[in-house]
Amino acid sequence: MTTTASIQIKSPTASALFYQECDGYPSFALNHLAVWLGTPVNIAGDISTGFLQTYGAAVGVLGAAVQVDDDPLDNGEDADWVYLIDLPNRRVTIQHRQYTGDQSPVHPHKELDVILDAYKAEVHCAISRAIRNIEAAGFTLTPVTEVALQPPSQVENQ
Incomplete structure (x- = not known):
């Protein structure tokens, strides 16, 4: 089974919708989206x-x-994961719709709910790195919570 993603980008002049067939979970997709968001030439012009x-x-x-x-x-x-990128407001919103269709924003660390314990620290680091890079590119993540700053062992105990 693959983890799919929908990436929806809204720019001042247009909107575009993309479908990613696999590796759509935050620890993978967000790191690559952060690189794209951090390259100004990439977010101008023809978005698609x-x-x-x-x-x-x-x-x-x-x-x-x-x-x-x-x-x-x-x-x-x-899609299992949805990434809403609002370029004019410099905001990235994530939704985890897998099996539910829920359109509520979630923190990317929600991925840790389905990760085996042996891999949680590595996945936590990958997501935290993506969050830092998205913020360094001048974007905010919705919602941002204090949970993002805690190591996996503390997140699990909450």
Whole structure:
């Protein structure tokens, strides 16, 4: 089974919707999205072409295919994870819709709920690194919580 993602980008002039067939979980996708967000040339102009040539090519090399989602009625309902990127307001919102369709924002550390204990520290570090890089690119993550700053052992005890 693969972990899918919907990436929805809103710019001042257009919107674009992408579907990622695998590796859509935050510890992978957010790190690559952070790189894209941190490169100003990538977020200007034709969003679809620019995104596929940069983010799409980078994750494609790692085996995660990304394509434009041409379904005008699709808002990511068929994806496990949804990333809403609001370029004008410089905000990234994450939703974990897997099995529920819930559109409430979640913290990316929600991924830790389904990670085996042996891998939690590594995944926690990957997500925390992505959060720092997104913030360094001038974007905020919605919602941001104090849980993000705690090591996995403390997160599990809450």
